[in-house]
Amino acid sequence: MDNFYIAATTTSPEVDLRFDQHALSLKGESYPENAAAFYAPVIEQMRKYLAEHAGAVVTIDVALTYFNSSSTKMLFSMFDALDQAAQSGSRVLMNWYHDEEDETIAEFGEELKADFRAIEFTDRLIAHPGR
Amino acid sequence: MGEVVKLQLEVAGVSGPTRRKLFSSFVELSQNIVHYSSNALLQGSEDEGAIREGAVCISKDGEHHVMLCVNPMATAEVESLRNKLEPLRNMSLEEIRQAYKLSLRSDTPEDSKGAGLGFLTMARDASAPLEFAFHPRADEPGTTLFCLMAII
Numbered sequence: 001m002d003n004f005y006i007a008a009t010t011t012s013p014e015v016d017l018r019f020d021q022h023a024l025s026l027k028g029e030s031y032p033e034n035a036a037a038f039y040a041p042v043i044e045q046m047r048k049y050l051a052e053h054a055g056a057v058v059t060i061d062v063a064l065t066y067f068n069s070s071s072t073k074m075l076f077s078m079f080d081a082l083d084q085a086a087q088s089g090s091r092v093l094m095n096w097y098h099d100e101e102d103e104t105i106a107e108f109g110e111e112l113k114a115d116f117r118a119i120e121f122t123d124r125l126i127a128h129p130g131r
Numbered sequence: 132m133g134e135v136v137k138l139q140l141e142v143a144g145v146s147g148p149t150r151r152k153l154f155s156s157f158v159e160l161s162q163n164i165v166h167y168s169s170n171a172l173l174q175g176s177e178d179e180g181a182i183r184e185g186a187v188c189i190s191k192d193g194e195h196h197v198m199l200c201v202n203p204m205a206t207a208e209v210e211s212l213r214n215k216l217e218p219l220r221n222m223s224l225e226e227i228r229q230a231y232k233l234s235l236r237s238d239t240p241e242d243s244k245g246a247g248l249g250f251l252t253m254a255r256d257a258s259a260p261l262e263f264a265f266h267p268r269a270d271e272p273g274t275t276l277f278c279l280m281a282i283i
Contacts (some may be wrong), residue, residue, distance in 0.1 A: 008154070010133065011133065033162065033165060035251055066155065068162065068252075069159060069248035070248070070249075072248060073235065101147050101148055104151065105257075111232065117226070
């Protein structure tokens with residue numbers, strides 16, 4: 001299936017799903033006015049890919065510096081799809097990037113770890129850009 | 132709008148973590164207005180968002196920042212909103228965190244365009260319980276002004 005790409009805007013992240021390389025990435029800030037509408041096609045493509053590539057080793061880099069409450073909800077269901085794939089034979093390696101000062105995002109990472117046990121998480125600290 | 136707020140806070144020398152909390156509350160409040168304010172200046176459609184009326188004000192009060200939001204809403208929906216907000220006032224930070232976790236994993240309420248998580252997100256970042264008030268409009272009983280204050 002074709003790769004899927006959405007460029008970043010001020011309120012939505014860059015979505016780079018390189019299915020041919022089994023490399024997925026979300027990067028930027030996420031507070032679109034309608035998070036459900038923004039994420040629905042992303043999740044749909046991801047589910048389709050996961051279904052077609054059972055047993056793959058998938059890497060997902062998540063480097064979101066801010067997400068609002070409705071994006072949070074959508075991210076949770078995206079990661080749920082990845083967790084299900086990991087439970088049925090794929091390997092999902094998630095790199096969770098967060099600023100060392102940002103407790104909210106670190107805590108959300110902990111929530112994910114607790115809920116999605118089949119995903120292999122790696123915490124990646126981003127050194128704080130010079131103050 | 133969001134970018135302007137971010138820049139203002141940065142220029143004002145507000146610390147990183149506080150800046151993030153203020154920005155987060157600002158986004159939740161302004162999206163509340165966009166989604167729920169009863170006074171639609173422009174009706175939304177499939178591809179064009181609605182424009183609705185409301186105001187958000189951020190000020191500094193000693194150590195803290197005060198975020199104030201006002202928007203008109205349908206008087207008929209006041210009780211349901213009050214029932215969402217009132218319990219938050221009596222919850223400890225730990226209870227708010229637990230409620231947040233629960234809400235994250237539950238299905239989106241039917242009357243919600245967002246995640247139902249917005250108020251919990253704000254309550255979690257605030258340093259005092261959220262204050263709110265409802266002022267029915269004398270000249271228009273069907274409309275009530277909803278005011279919300281978060282101290283961060």
